[in-house]
Amino acid sequence: MHINDLDTPALLADLDVLEKNISNMAKHCSEIGIPLRVHTKTHKVPEIAKLQVETGSKGITCQKLGEAEVMVDAEIDDILIPYNIVGKPKLQRLTDLVKRAKVIVALDSEETASGISQQATADGCVIPVIVELDTGSRRCGVGSPLAAHHLAQKAVKMPGLDFQGVMTYPSNVNAKPFITETVNLLRKDGIPVNVISGGGTGSEIASKEIGCTETRSGSYVYEEMTRVGNSEMLSPERCVLRVLVTVVSTPSSDRIIIDGGQKTFASYPPTPYGHIIEHPDAKIYGMSVEHGHVDVSGCSHKFRVGERLSVIPLHQGMTSNLHDELVGVRINTVETKWQIAGRGKVK
């Protein structure tokens, strides 16, 4: 099937670029000597996660339990969930999942640890856990090596927990003293530290330098090894996604309207929403809910209703999250269609 036979708007993945990004990151981590545990939140597609594991990733990371369930359903084993699992419904789902796959979870409080311990004990299983360190990002995580040590001491004593180590996000050199001190405190106390998990696309070398045992990289899958920061970086060679759109109106010579808006593109500042491959001088300057507004005053080309355009979205992972299906394409031919099975699994 040629992409011209697809209805629009459609979310496409350039499979050549996808495979190149996956293989380059695996090679990069192998050369550095840091095991890679890819983060799948960017794509949420089990088939892509499988390809990443087959290409050298030791396992995967899922930000939500619901995403991990989707991945285990697709027979992916070895999953880190770097998220505090809280509340009875989720705890029951967690023990169900632990019986089906190798799952490790992060936590940052005694309350979370205790909840997991109680459910694991009730359901007769043992759950590997790591303590999340807040080494500066001010999200979740304990705030000091002493607090990490204190929580680890509690966790190692709780039945149903298998204490494995620590994690942080993102990896950077400033985190080294915090991590080193924590690991020293734990080991001195006889608490084993098998896992030191770091993360962030572009932070692989930092993960190695601060002593991590693995690094979590996610956005590289669609955006290459450094995050897309602005429109200049939206090149077809490094970015995987394209939103195939149709021109539905040509109201004036300087302006056209495409059939994708805020519910097709994740469109929040910074603009410019995306890059139109066929006409780099055409600028998407605004979006309403279902329409994209394009300034074509800089183009000599005369656009017509029905014409199709390929837009590389600025926010790749967030745009993917709006769609149910990802169409895998190689040189304008549809090779596969994947369900974005983890989309909407926010629980």
Next chain:
Amino acid sequence: MHINDLDTPALLADLDVLEKNISNMAKHCSEIGIPLRVHTKTHKVPEIAKLQVETGSKGITCQKLGEAEVMVDAEIDDILIPYNIVGKPKLQRLTDLVKRAKVIVALDSEETASGISQQATADGCVIPVIVELDTGSRRCGVGSPLAAHHLAQKAVKMPGLDFQGVMTYPSNVNAKPFITETVNLLRKDGIPVNVISGGGTGSEIASKEIGCTETRSGSYVYEEMTRVGNSEMLSPERCVLRVLVTVVSTPSSDRIIIDGGQKTFASYPPTPYGHIIEHPDAKIYGMSVEHGHVDVSGCSHKFRVGERLSVIPLHQGMTSNLHDELVGVRINTVETKWQIAGRGKVK
């Protein structure tokens, strides 16, 4: 079922407020004397659309063909699609739909009109159409009464089209000269104008004043009769949606983390993302993909891991678009669960 038994994050609708908003808008339009054709893009839930029709709306509006298909599947008849339907796959779907329900579509070019005409003729049906006028919003639409007249003249001659009139968005008094001149030109030329469709929540009186035969209102369903513009307007009495979240981390005395972030809340400027009903002094100051960051320095309450909060999202329609399910609640009891069946139907 009590809402405490729901897993989080969950999207809830306060059914009392929903019914009040729907009934008040119907009453408002009835008192003004302007027929209401609700826009369903805000909620995308067939059950809510049915309630709106039962409460006085003459029909519905769907922004995309895929949303209209979902509504017709749910046995809703009489749908306006104010969108240029372009390209073979959509044209075939349009003629299929026209055979199942009363559907009227807008267009703004000869190319769009011709495409619909050809497909309708090939498939043996007649499709009611209206011409979209750009009375100032600079989205789709013809730019002058003369251009509207010119396009209408073409459309009335095309087989398979049933020319019905004109539409604009949004309704406001500045649009009156454009509309009046267009209607006069058409009628003088013997072209019937049965439909003059205006729209926009809060523009119902304007629709009446500029001579519309119907008004399209959408966001009122979740936000009352004037759009929510800032956090001061996020009151539980006027806003329908709540995102039920759980506190998953209490890293410091001035800061807590909730289990909903950018993939649970449509979070783009203006902040502050939403209003926490139980603790109005707690401020959501930032969001990462799956975490919400809350400043609780202004609260005397001591938050604990596992505690639940109800957040009224700032962007109601866009937040709804991230979820698959809407839980209908009355006084903390789950009364119904609706699939957001039109979500993701961007084609």
